[in-house]
Amino acid sequence: MKAVVITRPGDPEVLELRxxxxxxxxxxxxxxxVEAAGLNRADLLQRRGLYPAPPGAPRxxxxxxxxxxxxxxxxxxxLRKPGDRVMGIVAGGAFAEAVVVHERETxxxxxxxxxxxxxxxxxxxxxxxxxxxxxxxxTSGDRVLIHAVGSGxxxxxxxxAHTLGCITLGSSxxxxxxxxxxxxxxxxxxxxxxxxxxxxxxxxxxxxxxQVVMDFFGASALEQNLKVLAAGGRMxxxxxxxxxxxxxxxxxxxxxxxxxxxTTLRARPLEEKIQLAREFEAHLLHMFETGRLIPVVDRxxxxxxxxxxxxxxxxxxxxxxxxxxx
Numbered sequence: 001m002k003a004v005v006i007t008r009p010g011d012p013e014v015l016e017l018r019x020x021x022x023x024x025x026x027x028x029x030x031x032x033x034v035e036a037a038g039l040n041r042a043d044l045l046q047r048r049g050l051y052p053a054p055p056g057a058p059r060x061x062x063x064x065x066x067x068x069x070x071x072x073x074x075x076x077x078x079l080r081k082p083g084d085r086v087m088g089i090v091a092g093g094a095f096a097e098a099v100v101v102h103e104r105e106t107x108x109x110x111x112x113x114x115x116x117x118x119x120x121x122x123x124x125x126x127x128x129x130x131x132x133x134x135x136x137x138x139t140s141g142d143r144v145l146i147h148a149v150g151s152g153x154x155x156x157x158x159x160x161a162h163t164l165g166c167i168t169l170g171s172s173x174x175x176x177x178x179x180x181x182x183x184x185x186x187x188x189x190x191x192x193x194x195x196x197x198x199x200x201x202x203x204x205x206x207x208x209x210x211q212v213v214m215d216f217f218g219a220s221a222l223e224q225n226l227k228v229l230a231a232g233g234r235m236x237x238x239x240x241x242x243x244x245x246x247x248x249x250x251x252x253x254x255x256x257x258x259x260x261x262x263t264t265l266r267a268r269p270l271e272e273k274i275q276l277a278r279e280f281e282a283h284l285l286h287m288f289e290t291g292r293l294i295p296v297v298d299r300x301x302x303x304x305x306x307x308x309x310x311x312x313x314x315x316x317x318x319x320x321x322x323x324x325x326x
Contacts, residue, residue, distance in 0.1 A: 003096035006060045009049030012307035025074035035068040036119035037094040039322040053092040054267040063094025067118035085109040087118045104274040110289045120295035120321035128157035136234040140165035143210040150177030152321040155296045198224035217242035226252045234259040296320030
């Protein structure tokens with residue numbers, strides 16, 4: 001089968017389409033012929049040698065989410081059968097013509113959603129659902145700040161917050177992304193300029209602050225995130241684009257009774273990924289069927305254009321997901 005291979009750490013030019021050994025499902029597993037796969041910043045980091053694949057995942061084939069059709073099943077499989085259209089997350093290897101996953105990790109694709117749209121769902125919406133609802137307990141009426149609101153995970157989090165009846169604030173350095181995000185339920189656009197975002201957030205909330213923050217930046221945003229969190233607020237960290245280390249004033253956590261959490265899906269045990277997939281299919285899939293949640297695709301490129309896809313994401317030109325198809 002063909003796959004995108006990282007030939008060595010470096011710029012997008014190190015990515016090549018190559019023939020790699022085919023794969024077969026084991027007990028409880030299914031093989032999915034990948035029709036489309038979403039691009040994520042983790043793929044960019046892995047290409048640069050900064051985010052190695054966890055044990056058991058392909059070392060040199062990136063890709064964390066897929067959509068396609070099952071073409072083979074292993075012994076004991078009961079939930080799925082050949083021909084089923086499914087999507088899901090993997091720890092790596094989705095930029096190949098096939099992936100092998102446990103049957104219970106897969107999520108059904110609604111009949112009216114194309115494979116290219118489906119490929120924009122798993123990583124973005126599973127991450128946002130897990131971070132905001134399972135980790136932070138986001139609920140109706142909360143004031144919620146979503147950083148990088150024009151990203152795939154940002155837009156997923158925005159839609160989940162809006163659907164739950166939250167008051168949404170979204171930050172971006174790009175005014176046009178804030179304007180576009182209004183279509184997906186953004187109540188208060190926050191331009192993250194040279195002076196940051198905290199003053200604008202406090203102004204939008206009449207000085208009260210927000211109950212929930214979903215952050216992708218880490219160190220560079222920590223001080224201002226603590227400033228905008230209201231008493232009893234919760235912050236979940238899902239990225240480190242602004243660095244991993246920062247001083248912290250613990251008295252702020254103490255007096256405001258704040259909760260800070262970090263989360264990642266890639267290296268979680270199989271049992272946790274199965275639980276998340278089954279919960280997501282049971283509770284959220286119907287929202288895609290009714291149009292309450294919408295996968296947001298920036299553009300669809302052929303897998304041969306993977307270098308261009310990486311370049312576009314690195315230039316921060318995307319709104320929603322870049323999807324690659326075979």
